[in-house]
Amino acid sequence: MGWATPWAFAFLILVPLVLLLHSLRLRRREVRISTLYLWEDLLQERRSTLGMSKLLRSLLLLLQILGIAALTLGLADPFASIPSTKEGDIVLVLDASASMGTRTQGADRFALARSRAIDLVERLHPKSQMAIIAAGSRPILKLPFTSDRLLLKQTLEELAATDEPGDLTRAVQFARSLLGGERRGEVLLLSDGADARLAEVLSQTDQVRLSHVSGGERNVGITKFEVRPRLMRQGEYEILVNVANFSPQLESFELALSMNWKTVRRTRYTLEAGERQNLILPYTGPASGVAEVVLDVNDDFTADNRAATVLSDRLPMWILLVSRGNYFLENLLAGHANASVNVVNSLSPSSFEQQVRGNHVIILDGVEPPPLHFGNFLLINTMAPNLPIAIKGTTEAPPVVDWDITDPLLRSVQLRDLQVRQAQMVEIGEGVKPLMYANGSPILSRLDTGRLRLVHLGFDLLDSDLPLRVAFPVLMANILEWLAPQQGTFVSHQVQAGEPYAIELEALPAEVSVRKPSGEWLKIQASENPLAFRDTSQVGVYTVRVGKKTQRFAVNLASAAESDIAAKITERPSDVSQAAGLSTHETVRRPLWPYFVVLAFGLTLAEWYFWCRTGS
Template sequence: MSLTSPAALFWFLLAIPIVIFYLLKIRLRRVPVSTTMFWNQIYEEKKPRSIWQQLRHLLSLLLQLLFLALLAFALTDPLFFWETDQKRRLVVLLDRSASMQANDSEDGSRFDAAKDDIHNMIRTLRSRDDMALIAVGATSEVVTGLTGHHRTLHQAVDNIEATDQPTVFREALTLANSLIEGHPNGEIVLLTDGGFDEFSEVSTAKHVSTQLYGKPDTANIGITQFQIRRNLTDPVGYEVLVEVINQSAQPAETRLEMELEGEIVDVIPLKLEPAQSWSKVLEYTSPTGGVLSATINSEDALASDNEAVAILSELEPQKVILVSAGNRYLEKVFSAIPLVELEVVTQQPETVPENGVLVFHRQTPEALPAGNVLVIEPEGSTDLWTIGEKASSPLIASQDKESKLMAHVRLDNVMLSEARQIEPKMEVTRLATSVEEIPIYFSHETDARKVVVLNASLDEGDLPLRTAFPILISNALNWFSGADAAFQESLATGAVRKIDVAELTEHGNKKLTANSEESKEADSNSETDPQSERVQTEVTPIMLAGPHESKTELIAQNDTLWLGPLNQVGLWTLSPVDEENKPVAETSKSSSPAPQIQIACNLSNRRESDLRTPELSDSTKQLQQAGFSFSPFWFYLVLFATLFSCVEWYLYQRRWID
């Protein structure tokens, strides 16, 4: 046995004054009385006793000395050798992924059953045992470090919440191994349903004990993919990629319902064979945007993959000003494109609406204006090119099939009547080139303007009669408007994305901060170069609101925000905050609504939708619960001291001792 605090042995010195008080002879006071008859009688009964006579009633003294000895020994915190050799260090890895929320356990969800088991493990911890809790999802979070304090551990377990994230255990296992490294009785306890790819590797690792939750035959139907984008050829159309999978050993029937802002878009009945997935790209039309939701009416154990959401970008009318002497066919093409507001003029206007498109047919100015410019059949030179002689019947030799301007377009089988020799003065992107190296279709882009040029006659030839021509014009308008950039990807839980939040930072509380490393370098340079400036970063607080009204403040740097990993499925909202760190949408008195960015988040994980628990291999060590919990030895010493104190009090009250 060893003593944790041997200095506490000095408390045994209190035995000296206790014994002295018992040996101390009582002095009688002299008091005059009227008679001594009664006092003589008392004196005969209570004669002064010798030292050995005073020790006649040793029971009271021994009990008090024993009480002191037990308390003093308890203060030394004695430690048996077997307690040192057998003390445990447990690191509990709790799986809090989406599949752990499946309600196929007798105690509710798998996650709740796992938390109950941790509470039981805490109750069986011995006095020298330590435990650490790590919650595992897409990332690993140390909920509490190594401690043996039961109350702290119980509170930490109660505060752990389940997420809709996938499971990544490699990082957690590395962290757990570092906590038990060098400990003779270190153990890693894995509480999971086995719903991750590296389960067999993690469960059979050294020092790992595994407890599985769930059933091997739990059936589930889930939406594993849901994305939406605008149709590149039809501005008001959109395409939906959806995938539904049957993760069970039995055939299943369900119904997929899709709604756009509460309006039913489609209802699709599904019949799925065991382990069959149904995937399809569906096409619909809608000039308005909003939230598109998909739901399957399947009453299974997991609810988080029965719904999915996506954001459909809202389209705005596009102003097109056609500068032409008159071309009915060209006017009809622009008028037929949805959301195009066409205006035909004979001369170049002085101003062009923001995000509008200025179209020149044949006539071109010497200097092309800033903004979006489409030139069809140019006849004069500009600051971008020099016009040359006419070339008859040019044949298309090559075209850029990867360009979005050439999406769904083939020009190699089109008969062109004539084109112009053009020599670009600046760098351009050749989209279609003739055999004679004449640029038939090309683009030019700078920060100030975007230019697309179609160098072909529309009066003769069959280009205006081909479906490629309206598609070509529609692609150009989409390129000008940035329709391809309006695609908002639905994030998967646990994913991290870089998001441009420039529209939010304009209304937020911006601050300038100096970059620590770069600012030091700038400060050192300023001593030798007075014109050098400190490198500064523009930071803006952004409020992130979750599906269940949870709010978190994030920091955007230079109009860029790294978002994720998100832990719940549903709609998340980014909004700017004011100087008091409150969302501008709540405090703004302006009639115009404050800008917001909505983020759709779905489970989108086949592995998490598969609720069937794997079988444990023979090399997997299963968790063995301890039976009893032992309090430290000093606790029992105090308990016995209290017991002896009660015995001494009882004997004194009963007059068995003086």
């Protein structure tokens, strides 16, 4: 407490003056009378009230002194220094994405952010409330609004970083939605700023304050891992590994490839700062079990130093080819690994539905089909009458000018300078996705209605040079993989961290046990098939046990954006200490003089009341 006008204490000089006035005695006049008989009753009554009169006079003196003191204190303008606080509640968003696991000196980024969050809880104003959101691949409300500091601290201490790619945009939107209606406050975001979209999010509102956590900058990571069979080569595979150096310096490392935890290849690589390489590692042998690549490098971020997939045999793919003769197509399908191809030159309408049910893929090469309602089809230079793809005519020697290289059907397919003698002019309807254009008309498109999957190729293969290109077997392999993803040479069981994995069950209900890479076992009562297992926040190999059967699947980070652990925020982070609901180190003056004035007035009223009681 302080005093704005301390000179007002000079009024305390009135206290001795009051004491002096009370010390003065009243001088009585002496009068002679003839008898005391008439005064005895009065004197007796006065003696009985003498003690109370002295007490009241002492109380009056005390009240007068206290009144002078209270009035003096009020005139001195006292004030209390209290921590400055802006009213409002807080939504605390803690970035729990994989990059927050980057190691710093003595800890990781998430540990630093959590410690900072606990400090913010300590400074939470008693009248404010706080909610906690963990921001991984999706935002999760860990604790609704509460002012219980102990519960807030306990919740923060139980949080840990995940291996999931982050989505801070959704997390901030969710946090702001909690402050809607009559609730007012701010969003405090504790993050390393590695999300490239964060700068745009912060620029759109002043309701979000960023507390930036830094530390660690070296990282070499695996951003993609796939295993593919080599076309026309039984038992031979290509293992694709994308590796990038996100460090600001040159990095050397060893890459080890293992099958079922047995190392089959180890190679040393050196990457310049910012360099990326797409590695293709040949492998010959059984494609069954756990395939894993590991980077032997001492960097600051370990979640992307390994990637794995679990390979298992697939059922044979049954293909029905309806064609009047196509050497290139028949020869390509005959060499497809684990495919059983049946070739006919015509269709029987009476048995068509049975043929559709008995084959995984039906390829119609220039043969018009009946109406299609379900199944997987590749239509080459033909079309069914009931589909939203209408043939409007033909065009001669159309130039191929555009194709969608991001679509899975055109992955690794190079169609530059493709020569086509004649192509169909088609008009597509709702649900059809065009993939390749020639002369303004889509000559490659696909349709997926759920029950019906279809790919349309709008020209005769023999009227083009496509069968003579390297792209032809790659395109066909992509089309077959898209049409019937569960059939072929093998299945690769892997998902990105944070994404659900579908566990196929034989019957319901079933008890499913899942062992996470940390060794923790989870028991789930399955009521749906397939069972969507969503707790995939850790990278590594998971074990699934249903009854006596065991299967595995792998979870990988596989995100170049998350592996780039450098901060993308160029603006200066906000000062979270000034956020609503927090007690700051700064103080404000709260005036106290009204309380002392009221006290002085009350004491004066009390003194007047007791003075009236004395009768003087």
